[in-house]
Every structure is written in structure tokens, then in C-alpha cells.
Amino acid sequence: MVMTRSESSSVLPAKVNYRSAVKKSSFTPATPSQILHSEPATVTYVDGLLFGLAVPRDALAQRVTNVESRAMRPISHRSETLRLLMAYLKSAFTESVLATPKLRDAVVAHIHDLLALAIGECAPLGESSASAVVNARHGAALDYIETHFQEPGLSVEMVARCQGISPRYLQRLMASSGSSFTGHMNELRLQRALKLLTKSSASARLISDIALEVGFSDVSHFNRLFRARFDDSPRGVRCARRDPS
Numbered sequence: 001m002v003m004t005r006s007e008s009s010s011v012l013p014a015k016v017n018y019r020s021a022v023k024k025s026s027f028t029p030a031t032p033s034q035i036l037h038s039e040p041a042t043v044t045y046v047d048g049l050l051f052g053l054a055v056p057r058d059a060l061a062q063r064v065t066n067v068e069s070r071a072m073r074p075i076s077h078r079s080e081t082l083r084l085l086m087a088y089l090k091s092a093f094t095e096s097v098l099a100t101p102k103l104r105d106a107v108v109a110h111i112h113d114l115l116a117l118a119i120g121e122c123a124p125l126g127e128s129s130a131s132a133v134v135n136a137r138h139g140a141a142l143d144y145i146e147t148h149f150q151e152p153g154l155s156v157e158m159v160a161r162c163q164g165i166s167p168r169y170l171q172r173l174m175a176s177s178g179s180s181f182t183g184h185m186n187e188l189r190l191q192r193a194l195k196l197l198t199k200s201s202a203s204a205r206l207i208s209d210i211a212l213e214v215g216f217s218d219v220s221h222f223n224r225l226f227r228a229r230f231d232d233s234p235r236g237v238r239c240a241r242r243d244p245s
Contacts, residue, residue: 053089055112063116075118080125080164084136085114091139110135127169137165138173142184149188150215156181189214190229193222197238207234 061067075082088110097103113132117125125133141163148154159181160170174181192214196202202210208219211234216222226234 053111053115055115059112060116060119063112064120067119079118081114081118084125084133084140085111085118087140087143088114088136091143127165134173134176137163137169138176141170141173145181145185146188149185150192150213152212152215152217154185154215185215186225187229189216190226193226193234194230194237197234203238207238210234 057067092098092107092111097107110132113130114136117132128134141159144159144162145154148159156167156170160167163170165173171181174184179187193210193216196205196210196213197207211219211222216225223234226237230237232240
């Protein structure tokens with residue numbers, strides 16, 4: 001890959017050889033690094049998985065003091081900012097927000113901000129109110145909830161601890177999208193239950209077993225929430241909306 005004078009690239013875990021007219025380096029797996037250069041260079045992918053993010057040099061120069069000094073320095077794979085950046089990128093690509101011009105501009109700005117924080121020397125992010133950090137933390141929290149919502153013991157405290165933030169900050173993040181932790185988690189559980197209840201292949205399963213599988217430990221509570229959400233009981237929905245698949 002040859003990059004021009006105006007580009008900067010952050011290279012993430014893989015084994016990579018870098019060669020330019022004035023420098024030759026190798027990046028080992030699990031050692032993210034930034035390539036910033038003023039001369040054409042060639043990057044050879046040797047093995048492993050690699051994610052390359054090319055951004056305008058000016059975008060970083062506006063955010064990082066003396067950005068040239070950060071060239072070829074490794075970024076710790078334990079970096080919290082790097083973790084948030086990767087989670088944010090995953091969310092942006094999955095949700096196709098880059099297809100919407102207005103949202104794309106905001107997402108690109110957030111990516112530039114997070115990348116600048118990752119390569120620059122900054123204090124721990126903590127519970128920052130910076131837009132890029134808030135959006136990245138919110139996305140990371142949603143990803144965690146969507147992966148673990150079927151666990152009966154999932155709580156605000158557990159998710160906050162795993163994300164390195166306080167429960168109160170997590171609640172503020174959820175509120176920023178017009179939801180709450182409990183509301184979002186219950187919606188995921190109810191949608192999963194609805195899908196199971198309307199599948200013919202699950203017609204012999206007890207409704208109580210489905211409730212437990214999706215994360216509800218109290219079947220009566222599940223029934224009340226289900227009726228309030230879908231205006232029918234789980235049994236009624238099963239009979240009326242059965243999916244032949």
C-alpha cells in the first residue's frame with residue numbers, strides 16, 4: 001500500500017513491514033502503530049489480521065500537538081481509547097450511518113477525535129463529556145448489553161464495571177438516546193422472546209422456559225411486560241403469529 005503526503009494511517013494488530021526512503025520498520029502482532037510520513041511508503045502485510053485506517057493528516061494535526069513526533073510509535077493494545085475507537089468503528093459500519101451525509105460528518109469527526117486521543121499523550125478518559133467519547137462509550141455499552149442481555153443477573157453495576165465507568169454515568173449515556181438501561185435490556189429480551197414464541201420449531205417449548213432463556217428470572221414479571229409491549233399474552237401471540245420457519 002502506498003500512501004501520499006496528505007495521509008496518516010493507524011495500523012492495528014497484524015505483522016507488517018513498513019519501508020520508506022528514510023525508514024524501515026516491522027510491526028509485530030498486537031502492537032497498533034501510527035504511520036505518518038511525508039514521503040511515499042510501502043506497507044507489506046505479512047500475516048495476521050490487520051485493520052488500516054487512513055485519515056487526512058490535517059485532521060490529526062489540528063487535534064494533536066506536534067503530530068509528526070508521534071510517527072512510528074506503538075499504541076498499547078490495552079489503550080482504552082483504542083478499544084473505544086474500534087467499538088465505535090464497528091458500530092458505525094454495522095448501522096450504516098456513514099450513508100447519511102449529516103450523520104457521516106459527525107461520525108467522521110468523532111473518529112478523528114478518538115484517533116487523536118489514541119496517538120496523543122492525554123490523561124485517562126474517565127467520564128468525559130467530550131462528544132466523541134460519549135458516543136463511543138455509549139456504543140460500547142450497547143454492544144455489551146446486546147451480547148449479554150440474556151444473562152439473568154445483568155445489571156447497571158455489572159455493565160458499568162466492565163466498561164470502566166460509574167453506574168450513574170452509564171445511566172446518563174442511556175438517557176442520551178431516550179432510553180434507560182432497564183428499558184433497553186427488557187426490549188432486547190422481549191424481542192428475542194417474541195421471535196422464539198412465533199417459531200414453529202419452538203412450539204413445544206414451555207413459555208416459562210423461553211422466559212428464562214431470554215433473561216427473565218420471574219415468569220409473572222415477563223408475562224406482564226410482554227402483554228404491555230405487544231398488547232397480548234405470550235400464549236396468545238404464539239397462537240396468532242406463529243412463524244412457519
